Every structure is written in structure tokens, then in C-alpha cells.
Amino acid sequence: MSTNKSNVTPMMAQFLEIKAEHPDALLFYRMGDFYEMFFDDAVAAAEALDIALTKRGKHDGEDIPMCGVPHHAAEGYFLTLIRKGFRVAVCEQMESPAEAKKRGYKSVVKREVVRLVTPGTLTEDSLLDARRHNFLAAYAVIRDQGALAWVDISTGAFHVMPCSGAQLGPELARLTPREVIVVDGSDTHWAETVSENGATLTTLGASAFDSTSGEKRLCSLYKVGSLDAFGGFSRVEISAMSAVAEYLDITQRGNLPLLRPPVQEGQSAAMQIDGATRRSLELTQAMAGGKQGSLLHCIDRTVTAGGARLLERRLSSPSCALPVIHARLDCVEYLTKNTQLTADIRDQLRQVHDLDRALSRLALDRGGPRDMAAIRNTLGQADRLAQVIPAGLPDTLATAARDLTGHDDLLDLLDNALIAEPPLLSRDGGFIAPGYDAELDEVRKLRDEGRSVIAAMQAQFIELSGIASLKIKHNNVLGYFIETTATHAEKMLAAPLNETFIHRQTTANQVRFTTVELSEIETRILNAGGRALEIEKRLYSSLTQAIVAQSGPLGTLARSLAEFDLTAALAHLAVAENWVRPTVDDSRAFAISGGRHPVVEAALQKAGQPFIANDCGLTEAPIWLLTGPNMAGKSTFLRQNALLAILAQMGGFVPAAAAHIGIVSQIFSRVGASDDLARGRSTFMVEMVETAAILNQADDRALVILDEIGRGTATYDGLSIAWATLEHLHDVNRCRALFATHYHEMSALSNKLDGVENATVTVKEWDGDVIFLHEVKRGTADRSYGVQVARLAGLPPAVVARAKVVLEALEQGERSGGTAQKALIDDLPLFSATPAPAPVQAKESKVEARLKDVLPDELTPKDALALIYELRGMV
Known part of the structure; x- marks a missing residue:
């Protein structure tokens, strides 16, 4: 251009x-x-x-x-x-x-x-998901040290943490920011990491990341002389926060949002979960995309937007601090034992508005009277919630309860100033309540009485002219005018009426007039209307300033409401779904009794089917080697135990009969097959990359779940890789692990490694079909039942029959030795020469034979009942 x-x-x-x-x-x-x-x-x-x-x-x-x-x-x-x-x-x-x-x-x-x-700077309700954060992040590096800062300008939340380059991907997967800022020139280095996590990459000049000028920028933003009051930030952390502040100044053109003081986070405070594991476990987003089908969607019982965002934060960042976990569990347990209180809290919270985002919009001058009304209504609702809260709450809820009150001055101000249902936009006017401002009331009276004066004047002109159809109208071009038909206009244009009525405009069917008196009234009315809007605009500005001045206490109130909402939601979930409080301690225990997968169980309940609960014990032997056929439920079992650890350390109850979980520092998952064609990676390559990441990073507090390692390559290659991987987990990582495989030869490792125990998912074979029992027990599977599963999948009978022949030959050859196996394979007839087998005729049972002799129409009720008992006896 x-x-x-x-x-x-x-x-x-x-x-x-x-x-x-x-x-x-x-x-x-x-x-x-x-x-x-x-x-x-x-x-x-x-x-x-x-x-x-x-x-x-x-x-x-x-x-x-x-x-x-x-x-x-x-x-x-x-x-x-x-x-x-x-x-x-x-x-x-x-x-x-x-x-x-x-x-x-x-x-x-x-x-x-x-x-x-930009993606990271949205504030409008229509552009945001009310139940999820919209983070803008910045990543800075100074002398090989990195830091990540992130902000949600729609709520004011501002955080920073040290973050190495290797940890950037997992942290972005946790936060799911919409936009990530890096220094100009480094975008090619970080582009892949950022895009993998669905964010937009933005660059800023090096001056935006300068820590010295950045400290001054942040001090100016918070109007403080030093950042020490907020914490001891490193130079690289200040650099990352400075880039965030600079970018907001650029995008908001100097109209900076309300940012809460920055909160410093440590990596050790939260369970580490990388991006591949989050996708595999479907924590906040399902494999198919979207929230539906994820763990978050399954457990979300919150009734406020703030509570929903807090749930996602905690689910994405389970705590590793025992005091924090125990405090949260105490709160949930208290409300599970007080179900009526839980119901009352949830009923009150349903009337609460999104305080954080209403406050942010007002501070950015993108709000309106309805945001003020939302704050007013929420303050009133917080007072009503405080009235139903009893004494003796656990400490966390007791602190939150104290923050519900103390906003009387602002509540009184907004109650007096605003009408019950104000308009969306301040420019529409009419949102200030009568009696709040004397000058506004006077101007409104003049404006409103002017309308009645116009009506009286119309009646006066009708009487003067004798024209009953005469009307006084208004438009934006002419203002107020008198309108009549062309026929009647002749009378008004003639003496003596032409001395009163002044001709203004003639249209096709109408003639328009004015008078000196009408022009004077019009000026008074128009001035009154405009003056009323000016006064309301001034009052709107003063109310905004009063609200923003209380941003600190309002932010604390918003956090308290979210805490009550999340705790009540988790308690409601636990009671409704029969979940239990887990025992979480500093041991290496992992003992689950009757564990269930929450998402799968919910899906089966909708279909009217039961979920088979299973135990898992990694306390004595920290590694379980799990065998069993496809479709038996191995992957579900693996995932459900990882989810139980996450739910427990998030501070929630778990779907189990009992659970004892020692702190899990990291969770790694390699479950499911996928390729990455965009980067030239095959399914096997992706599998190996993810396995390498696990073996290189897992510590002795980690929980690792691995499924079918080595299946993407030749049998002996795959077996050797899986074997060596399990040995490394046992000897070097020394972590807790669930290792599912079809390589039954690996079951021998339980005799060689003290920390490995065999387990299997049971099935039953009946008349050539396989029945999945979905029960996990100690021991090993005798085979994988792959041919039976293929038959269930609908493979042509000829293919299934051929597979059985080949399988029998291979198994016989394996028993006879490698040379004999090759000879047997060479002797197999070609598939094309193999005729399709006749359909398998199942042997007729005694029940079927007896039923052939039954004529239903001839049975009396007594005979039918006797027949049922007879058939039952045969079964």
C-alpha cells in the first residue's frame, strides 16, 4: 500500500x-x-x-x-x-x-x-469466557536465568515466578495464556513452545525488558518508592513484570488497568505437570477440544464466575504444601458435614455478580451503570451471605467470612445513587436515582414538565386555530414543530392566524409551522435534557472514582466469595457423588481403595451402567506392571489414579472408598498414540521424546503412568526399550509408577526388582468371545486376547480366522525355538488361497432346545411361570 x-x-x-x-x-x-x-x-x-x-x-x-x-x-x-x-x-x-x-x-x-x-488484553464480557482467566504473559531471560510474569487485566491478577527455558512449556500449559511477550529477536527461539500451547507470540524491544527502568516503571504504576513491600524480586522477575507493564501501557494508550500487587510464586509450591500430561489426563480441556469431557467440566459445581476461575487455577496447579492442602480439606469436610449451610451458601452466591471484571471495566472506562449496579448488588449479597455464616468455621473460611462485610459506606453510596435497573451505557442517562442530586432533580423536572407544557400548548393551538388534527411533533432536524394537513394549512397561512403561526416547511402531504412561544419552550426543554445528561456524566465519573478507590477491599471481597463458592461446590460434589476425604501426608504412600475415574463414571451413570471400582497400592511396591487385553480398562485405571492425586492435592475429596496419598511432586503421563507431522515426528518418535522427558526429569516423589511403551517399533526393539525404561524408573528415578504393557515377558521383572509387582485387568472368555470384567487384581495376564478384540471390532470373519491360524503358528514356533518358528511361518498357506471359513455355528443349549417346543399363545399364566422356573433351573 x-x-x-x-x-x-x-x-x-x-x-x-x-x-x-x-x-x-x-x-x-x-x-x-x-x-x-x-x-x-x-x-x-x-x-x-x-x-x-x-x-x-x-x-x-x-x-x-x-x-x-x-x-x-x-x-x-x-x-x-x-x-x-x-x-x-x-x-x-x-x-x-x-x-x-x-x-x-x-x-x-x-x-x-x-x-x-490483542488476545491478552480483552476485558469486555462478550469477548471473554466468564469462567476462565484470560492471561497475558511475558518471558524474560537475564544471564541464563529466566522468569515468567502473567496478568489477567480483566480481574487484575498479577503473578511472577522464576522459570527456566525448559520449564516454560509446562508453565504455559498450566496457565494457558492467550498471548506471550518475548524480547525482540528471540521470537524464533520461543515460537514453537508458545504455539504448542495455543498462545499468540508478541515481541517488544529490549528497553521494555530493562530491569533498572522496569523497577521505576513498576514503582510508578503502584505509586510506591520500592517494590520491597511486595516481595524480594530478582532482576529477571522485574524484567518480566516490566515487559507486562510496558505492553499494557502501549495497548491501553496510557489508561492502565487496575493491577493488584504482584504475587511471587515458587515452582516447588505446586505439582509439576507438563503439557503432554495435561493433554493426556484431559484436566481442563478434552482431547477433542473444548471443556466438555474434561475433568474440569466433570467436577465444576461452582455458581459464580470467580469461583469457576479459582477452581481452574487450583486444578491446574495442585499444591505440594501440606498446610495448604490440609486447610482446604478441612473447609470442604466442614461443609460436607453441614449440608444445609452448604445449600444456603450456594443459594446466596447465585445472586453474586463478577466483581473483579466489573471493577476492571470501570477502571478502564469501558464499563457502565450496570457494572456499578453489579457491584452494589454484590455488596448487598455479601452482607446477606455473612448473616447465614455461623461461628466456628475452619480458619480459611473464617478469614473469608470476615472479609464479606465492612463495605457499608460504598454500598450506601451506590444504593442512594443508582436506580434499581440502570441502562447499559452511561450516555443513555436515566441511571441516577431521584433525590440523590438536587440540581439533577431540578433539571429533570424542567425537562419532564416541558413535555406536559407541549401537550398543553398543542391543546391551546387547536382551540386557537379550530383544527382538531393539529399536532406538535419533534425530529432531530427541525426540533419541535406544528404539523397539519395541506387543506388546513391554507387557514393557518391566512390572516389572522398567520400572525401567530410561522411557516417552516411543506412536504407532500403536510405543512409545518412554529411559533415564537414554541421556539422558546423548545430551547428550555433541549437545554434541560442536555444539562441532565451532563450532570449524570459528572456523577458517573465521581461514582467510578469512589468505586476504584475501594479496589483493594473489593478485590479481597471477590477472593472471599470465590473461596466460599469453590469450597461449597467441592462439598456439594463430594456429598452428591459419595467422594471421601483423602489422607495426604509427607510419606511415599499411595494406597487407593475402591478408586473410580470421575469422568468415565459420570459418563457411565448417564448411560445407566455401573463403574467398576479398583484398588491401587504403590506403598510396598512403588511400581505396578499392569498387563491385560485392549479395551479391558488399563488406560482408565492408569489415568484415574493420577487424577486422584491431583484432586487430593488440589484440596478436594476424591472418588474412592479410601485414599492415602503421600505428596506427589510431579505427574508424568505417556498414554495414547499420536504423531506430530508438522515437526516430522512419527507416533513412535513422539512416544520416545515424551518417555525421554519423563526419565530425565522424574524425581522420587513423582507419579508416572506409562502405557504400551515401545509398541511403535519392532517387537524385540519395543520390548527392550520397555524393559530398560522400567528398570530405569525403578533404579534411578525411584518414583511411583503404573506401567501397562502387552509384553508379558516383562512380568519376570517382578522376581528381579524388589519394587515391582505384577497386576492385571481380568477378562472372561465365553464361547469364543471375551467379556471385560474391568477388575484389577494382582498377577499377570496369560495373553492379550487381541484376536478376540479384533472380532468385536468387526473385522471380516476371514481375517479373524486367518489371524488365529497365524497366532497359533507363531506361538507353537516360539515354544519350539526361533528356527522352528520361521519354518512354520514359511509353511503357512497364502492368505488368498485360504477359503473364507463357514460361519461358526454355536452349539445349541438346553434352554434353546426347550424353547423350541414352547407355543407361547397356548400357555396359561400358571404354565408360563412354571416354564420360567424350569428354564432358570437349566441355567
Whole structure:
């Protein structure tokens, strides 16, 4: 796109000048009630939004492409563009056309970019998921030390932690930020890590990451002389936080959001779970994409947006601190024993609004009277919640209960100032309650009485003219005017009425007049309406300042409400689903009695089927070698035990009869097959990369679940890799592990390694079919039943029969030795020469034979009952 401005209109010259300042964003250029885009921006936006591409004028002899969207509907278009990877620069009119004309007839309305819309800086309700955070992150490196800072400007949450390059991927998987900032020039190094976790990569200049100027920037942001009051931050942590602050200043054009003091986190405080494990366990997102089918979706019983976000944070970051875990479990246990209190708390919380996001929108001047009403209503609801909370709560809930009250001054202010149901936008007016401001009441009285004066004046003019159909109307062009038909107008244009009625306009069917008196009343009414809006605008600003001044206590209240919501939700879940409190301690114990997979159990319940609970004991022997056929439930068993550890250390009850879990520092999962074609990795390569990560990182507090290691290569290659992997877990990592395999030869390791015990998922074979019992017991499987499972899957009978022949030959050869095995394989007839076997005829049972002699229509009720007993006896 050429930027030659020598032969363009003043308006287009202004567009090109502003666009040059934001070359990497689509410029939404405000023109009246529309945002318009030109040149390449228009072409890209029209395609992305599926809207019409038109043209407006010429530039360098060529048509200027143009498209536009309505101002009032812009949020929906922002979301579409953000999801497709665009950034949007919002350019607003900073003055009215009338003000511009005062500078000269051809003066262009002043316009400025007031905001950059990017994935990590969204605040509008319509652009966000109310139940999930929207994080913006920044990663900094100084002399081989790294740090990650992240913020949700829609809630004000701000965190920072030390983070090595190797840990960046797992931490991004935990946080799932929408946008990650790195220093300019390092984007190629981190691009793959960021994109793997679904975030957009953004670069900033090195000055944004400078720790010295960054400290000054942060001190200015929080209006403090030193950051020491918030914690002892390293230089690299300050660098990461500085980049966040700088980026917010750029995108919000100086109108910074309310950020809470930064919270310093340590990696050792939370259970470490890498991205592959999170995907495998489907913690917050299902394999198919979306929340449906994930553990988060299954256990979420929260009734507030803040509680839902807190649940996701804790599920994504289970604690490793015993005091924290025990305090959370104490709270949940207290509410499970007080079910009526739990119900009362949940009933009160259902009326609570999203305090954090309403406060953030008001601070950024993107809110409205309804956000104020939401805060007012939430303050009132918090008072009512405090009234149902008894004494004697566990410490965490007791602290939260104290923070529910103490907001009386702000509540009284908002109660007195706002009507019950205010409009969405402050510019609409009418949201200030009568009696709050004397000047506003006086102006409103004049405005409202003016309407009755107009009605009285219309009656007066009807009487004066004798024209019953005469009306006083209003439009934005003429203001107030008198309207009558052309027939009646002749009378008004003639003496003596023409001395009172002044002709203004003639239309096809109507004639319009005014009078001196009507013009005077109009001026008074219009001034009153405009004055009322000005007063309400001033009052709105003062109320916003009063609310923002209480951002600290309001933020504390929001956290308290979320704590009550999450605790009550977990208690409600535990009672409804018969979950129990786990014993969590500093041992290496892992003893589960009657454990269940929460997501699978919920799905089976909907289908009316039971879930088979199973025990798992890794205390005596920390590694279980699990064998059994496909479809028997090995993967479910592996995953469910990992989920139980996560739920327990999150601070929730678990789906089991009993559970004793020693602190798990890390969870690693290698379950399921997948490839990564984009990076040229086969299924086996992906498997080996993930296995290598586990063996190189797992410590003696880790819980590892591995399924079918080595299956993607030749049999002996795979067996040797699986064998060596298990030995390494036992001898070097010394962790707790569940190791599922089809290599039955590995069961011999239980005789060689003290910490390995065999377990199997049981099945039953009946008339050539395999019946899955889904029960885990000590011991080994005698075979994998692969051919039977293939038959259940619907393979053609000829293929199944052929597979049985080959299997028998291979097994016979294996028993006879390798040479004999090869000879047997060579002697097998070609598959094409093998006729399709006749359908297997099942042997007729005694019950079937007896039923052939029964004539149902001839049976009396007594005979039918006797027949049932007879058949039951045969079974």
C-alpha cells in the first residue's frame, strides 16, 4: 500500500498517518456510527469477517478498497479477528464535527488510537469466557536465568515466578495464556513452545525488558518508592513484570488497568505437570477440544464466575504444601458435614455478580451503570451471605467470612445513587436515582414538565386555530414543530392566524409551522435534557472514582466469595457423588481403595451402567506392571489414579472408598498414540521424546503412568526399550509408577526388582468371545486376547480366522525355538488361497432346545411361570 499523501483527501491523509504508526494492526477508523477500514486492512478484514468489500475514492489512480462495521456491534467483530490472529487498533473521534468546523470549514475531525485489541488484553464480557482467566504473559531471560510474569487485566491478577527455558512449556500449559511477550529477536527461539500451547507470540524491544527502568516503571504504576513491600524480586522477575507493564501501557494508550500487587510464586509450591500430561489426563480441556469431557467440566459445581476461575487455577496447579492442602480439606469436610449451610451458601452466591471484571471495566472506562449496579448488588449479597455464616468455621473460611462485610459506606453510596435497573451505557442517562442530586432533580423536572407544557400548548393551538388534527411533533432536524394537513394549512397561512403561526416547511402531504412561544419552550426543554445528561456524566465519573478507590477491599471481597463458592461446590460434589476425604501426608504412600475415574463414571451413570471400582497400592511396591487385553480398562485405571492425586492435592475429596496419598511432586503421563507431522515426528518418535522427558526429569516423589511403551517399533526393539525404561524408573528415578504393557515377558521383572509387582485387568472368555470384567487384581495376564478384540471390532470373519491360524503358528514356533518358528511361518498357506471359513455355528443349549417346543399363545399364566422356573433351573 502506497503512503503517498500528496494527492489524497485530508481525511485519507489522516488515515494513512495513523496507520503508519500501527502497521501490524487492522485500523478501525471511526467515521460517525461506523468503523471503516481502507486499503490492505479492508481486504484482509472483509475476508476474515465475511463482509462486503467496496471502494471509496481513488489513490494513486487506483480504487481505494473499503469495508466497515457498525460501531455498536464492533465487539463481535473484534473477537472474530482476534481468534484469526489479527490485532486491532481502535481509532476514535476525539471531537464532534461541529467542533472541528470551528477550526475551519475543511478541518478534519481529530482522531486517535485509544486502544490496541490483542488476545491478552480483552476485558469486555462478550469477548471473554466468564469462567476462565484470560492471561497475558511475558518471558524474560537475564544471564541464563529466566522468569515468567502473567496478568489477567480483566480481574487484575498479577503473578511472577522464576522459570527456566525448559520449564516454560509446562508453565504455559498450566496457565494457558492467550498471548506471550518475548524480547525482540528471540521470537524464533520461543515460537514453537508458545504455539504448542495455543498462545499468540508478541515481541517488544529490549528497553521494555530493562530491569533498572522496569523497577521505576513498576514503582510508578503502584505509586510506591520500592517494590520491597511486595516481595524480594530478582532482576529477571522485574524484567518480566516490566515487559507486562510496558505492553499494557502501549495497548491501553496510557489508561492502565487496575493491577493488584504482584504475587511471587515458587515452582516447588505446586505439582509439576507438563503439557503432554495435561493433554493426556484431559484436566481442563478434552482431547477433542473444548471443556466438555474434561475433568474440569466433570467436577465444576461452582455458581459464580470467580469461583469457576479459582477452581481452574487450583486444578491446574495442585499444591505440594501440606498446610495448604490440609486447610482446604478441612473447609470442604466442614461443609460436607453441614449440608444445609452448604445449600444456603450456594443459594446466596447465585445472586453474586463478577466483581473483579466489573471493577476492571470501570477502571478502564469501558464499563457502565450496570457494572456499578453489579457491584452494589454484590455488596448487598455479601452482607446477606455473612448473616447465614455461623461461628466456628475452619480458619480459611473464617478469614473469608470476615472479609464479606465492612463495605457499608460504598454500598450506601451506590444504593442512594443508582436506580434499581440502570441502562447499559452511561450516555443513555436515566441511571441516577431521584433525590440523590438536587440540581439533577431540578433539571429533570424542567425537562419532564416541558413535555406536559407541549401537550398543553398543542391543546391551546387547536382551540386557537379550530383544527382538531393539529399536532406538535419533534425530529432531530427541525426540533419541535406544528404539523397539519395541506387543506388546513391554507387557514393557518391566512390572516389572522398567520400572525401567530410561522411557516417552516411543506412536504407532500403536510405543512409545518412554529411559533415564537414554541421556539422558546423548545430551547428550555433541549437545554434541560442536555444539562441532565451532563450532570449524570459528572456523577458517573465521581461514582467510578469512589468505586476504584475501594479496589483493594473489593478485590479481597471477590477472593472471599470465590473461596466460599469453590469450597461449597467441592462439598456439594463430594456429598452428591459419595467422594471421601483423602489422607495426604509427607510419606511415599499411595494406597487407593475402591478408586473410580470421575469422568468415565459420570459418563457411565448417564448411560445407566455401573463403574467398576479398583484398588491401587504403590506403598510396598512403588511400581505396578499392569498387563491385560485392549479395551479391558488399563488406560482408565492408569489415568484415574493420577487424577486422584491431583484432586487430593488440589484440596478436594476424591472418588474412592479410601485414599492415602503421600505428596506427589510431579505427574508424568505417556498414554495414547499420536504423531506430530508438522515437526516430522512419527507416533513412535513422539512416544520416545515424551518417555525421554519423563526419565530425565522424574524425581522420587513423582507419579508416572506409562502405557504400551515401545509398541511403535519392532517387537524385540519395543520390548527392550520397555524393559530398560522400567528398570530405569525403578533404579534411578525411584518414583511411583503404573506401567501397562502387552509384553508379558516383562512380568519376570517382578522376581528381579524388589519394587515391582505384577497386576492385571481380568477378562472372561465365553464361547469364543471375551467379556471385560474391568477388575484389577494382582498377577499377570496369560495373553492379550487381541484376536478376540479384533472380532468385536468387526473385522471380516476371514481375517479373524486367518489371524488365529497365524497366532497359533507363531506361538507353537516360539515354544519350539526361533528356527522352528520361521519354518512354520514359511509353511503357512497364502492368505488368498485360504477359503473364507463357514460361519461358526454355536452349539445349541438346553434352554434353546426347550424353547423350541414352547407355543407361547397356548400357555396359561400358571404354565408360563412354571416354564420360567424350569428354564432358570437349566441355567
